[in-house]
């Protein structure tokens with residue numbers, strides 16, 4: 058990515074309100090909000106501010122489509138694929154489900170992943186079946202517990218992603234399932250990566266082979282893009298695609314800015330670049346109806362250059378004579394997809410966050426702008442939490458109840474997100 062040349066005033070405020078003091082407009086021209094980024098963060102806020110508070114919103118994205126990384130589309134062969142890798146919706150927040158259900162119906166789908174280990178495909182997260190297949194055993198759950206306990210290493214303080222796994226399942230299984238995958242995915246050793254990364258993947262001693270344990274696991278029935286279209290279908294929302302913030306920030310009149318891109322980019326990399334990990338997606342379509350037994354197969358072996366292969370028809374339920382796949386190749390350069398959870402990066406982010414806190418009239422939200430390894434539901438929760446703060450300021454214009462509902466949703470999600 059080329060560092061954009063954003064306007065910089067001498068100290069902090071990069072994009073001050075354009076029309077007088079906050080909330081007081083000189084004239085009803087321009088927009089109440091400019092929102093940068095049409096992913097979950099930007100789109101939820103656009104929807105809430107327009108529908109819930111009567112605000113006029115300009116939503117822009119540098120990409121040629123809405124939906125951010127969750128964007129899906131029918132490819133040349135008519136198969137529904139996710140351009141930026143597999144996106145499976147899962148959450149424990151009933152309120153977030155209620156909110157998104159205003160814009161989509163759902164297709165129940167429980168995600169299952171197999172890993173290619175020791176020349177066979179075994180379930181991941183590691184579970185009873187994984188152990189029995191790998192070691193040719195017929196253990197019961199309590200015996201698997203003892204099996205793992207006998208191999209688990211004693212780690213006095215669990216700090217790294219390596220600590221998490223070796224303390225649960227021991228070094229051999231760590232090396233089979235986690236070491237190579239993580240080194241490829243992140244470009245660093247798990248011992249240098251925050252514990253939160255591999256903690257995302259549980260270990261099970263029963264035969265539950267679902268990737269996620271959340272109470273709600275489903276895919277938008279007609280895809281994510283359709284859901285976003287419904288969300289943004291409002292007369293107060295104008296959308297400009299293929300549009301860089303930098304291109305239009307000086308041209309458009311707006312009161313407040315919501316920025317969902319990388320926070321270091323917004324501040325012109327003032328304290329240096331925040332590391333984001335990228336991926337190269339190789340999409341292909343095969344002239345056969347099926348390819349692999351489940352939606353995702355992981356390849357932890359470091360000698361295989363990709364980390365996982367996704368076959369979309371398992372996710373979408375689409376019936377088609379052909380099948381489409383995506384291979385994910387981790388990369389140091391390219392679009393920013395993952396914040397890299399490490400103490401030094403958290404420290405650098407805090408510097409940007411302090412700057413953001415002093416930048417009046419600008420709100421930072423989403424995975425890139427808050428440098429958090431958030432799932433989609435957590436980003437929705439974060440966006441609704443910001444709306445709950447903003448809504449009372451617009452209450453004279455619209456229904457006050459909306460803010461209260463958003464507040465409850467945000468509360469529920471952020472507590473489940475913290476788990």
Ligand code: FAD
Nearest residue numbers: 094096097098119125126142144145302318423424432433
């Ligand atoms: P984004 O979706 O990144 O949207 C930000 C948008 O801002 C982008 O479209 C970008 O083009 C635009 N933008 C940035 N800067 C500018 C600028 N200067 N000018 C104009 N536009 C700009 N989550 C799950 O819950 N389940 C999953 O299975 C899952 N799988 C994932 C798989 C992969 C490979 C990846 C990378 C992520 C996955 N996620 C998953 C996470 C999910 O993608 C995010 O939580 C969510 O999409 C983040 O939404 P966002 O709005 O914060 O960011």
Ligand code: UDP
Nearest residue numbers: 172181234235238239242254255257258355
């Ligand atoms: N991971 C691994 N082996 C696996 C699955 C996951 O080492 O088979 C590690 C890897 O570091 C990965 C992290 O666990 O980045 C989180 O996995 P998740 O599936 O949540 O990653 P995401 O879907 O966000 O890319």
